[in-house]
Amino acid sequence: MIFREMLIKSAEEYSLSLTEEQIVRFSHYFEILIDWNQKINLTAITDPKEVAVKHMIDSLSCYDEAIFKNGAKIIDVGTGAGFPGLPLKIFRPDLKLTLFDSLNKRILFLKEVAEKLEIPDIEFVHSRAEEGGKNRKFREVYDIAVSRAVARLSILSELCLPFVAVGGFFIALKGSQYSQEIKESTRAIKALGGEIDKIENIKLPGLDDIRAIVYIRKIKKTLSTYPRRPGIPEKNPL
Numbered sequence: 678m679i680f681r682e683m684l685i686k687s688a689e690e691y692s693l694s695l696t697e698e699q700i701v702r703f704s705h706y707f708e709i710l711i712d713w714n715q716k717i718n719l720t721a722i723t724d725p726k727e728v729a730v731k732h733m734i735d736s737l738s739c740y741d742e743a744i745f746k747n748g749a750k751i752i753d754v755g756t757g758a759g760f761p762g763l764p765l766k767i768f769r770p771d772l773k774l775t776l777f778d779s780l781n782k783r784i785l786f787l788k789e790v791a792e793k794l795e796i797p798d799i800e801f802v803h804s805r806a807e808e809g810g811k812n813r814k815f816r817e818v819y820d821i822a823v824s825r826a827v828a829r830l831s832i833l834s835e836l837c838l839p840f841v842a843v844g845g846f847f848i849a850l851k852g853s854q855y856s857q858e859i860k861e862s863t864r865a866i867k868a869l870g871g872e873i874d875k876i877e878n879i880k881l882p883g884l885d886d887i888r889a890i891v892y893i894r895k896i897k898k899t900l901s902t903y904p905r906r907p908g909i910p911e912k913n914p915l
């Protein structure tokens with residue numbers, strides 16, 4: 678009940694209106710998350726109010742109606758326990774979502790959530806982004822790539838921009854250190870065919886820190902040299 682109330686209250690503060698069906702799905706997702714978290718490490722955040730704000734509402738904070746077009750193809754790179762991809766899919770069931778992660782246990786959890794919540798049209802991929810980004814099935818076919826808490830922006834751009842089609846967006850959900858990360862990543866974003874479109878500051882209900890959503894537009898194809906081999910983007914950022 679606490680989760681449900683907090684979710685509704687925070688969504689309202691954030692000017693997002695949720696239907697009863699969506700609220701039920703978010704609540705069920707929360708229950709399965711807490712249950713599985715006892716067996717495998719999915720999240721350090723377990724307090725109902727915190728899960729509602731720091732996972733569910735934070736995930737929705739990158740939602741922009743003008744960018745998330747009807748039926749858009751979206752990939753969540755390093756999705757972990759499904760953030761931000763799954764809350765976005767619950768909010769906008771028309772999205773064609775790919776949940777992508779290098780840890781298979783988390784993919785198994787996500788499959789169970791999708792099945793129990795009866796959410797169709799989700800593709801689950803167990804792979805590293807450095808490999809997926811080279812694969813023709815995934816390369817430059819997405820309208821949107823989203824990612825949260827996976828790597829610094831310079832590294833993350835190499836992991837995410839190869840998935841995005843020209844004209845699409847890579848959306849990075851960033852914490853309070855975002856200014857420094859953005860400064861460091863200018864060269865990488867350009868080299869990968871991207872351009873910063875806008876940066877939106879976010880303050881979550883009840884939290885003091887300022888976060889940022891960085892919207893990067895794909896303006897040119899990514900050179901076939903990127904992404905480099907697994908581990909290289911992190912070891913030697915562009």
Ligand SMILES: C[S@@+](CC[C@H](N)C(=O)[O-])C[C@H]1O[C@@H](n2cnc3c(N)ncnc32)[C@H](O)[C@@H]1O
Pocket residue numbers: 754755756757758759760761777778779780783804805806807824825826827836
């Ligand atoms: C700290 S968790 C964040 C999970 C989720 N995005 C969130 O915000 O709660 C980072 C996730 O990224 C995945 N990951 C890290 N490097 C990756 C890579 N190169 N390719 C695919 N997934 C990766 C990890 O397995 C992990 O699940």
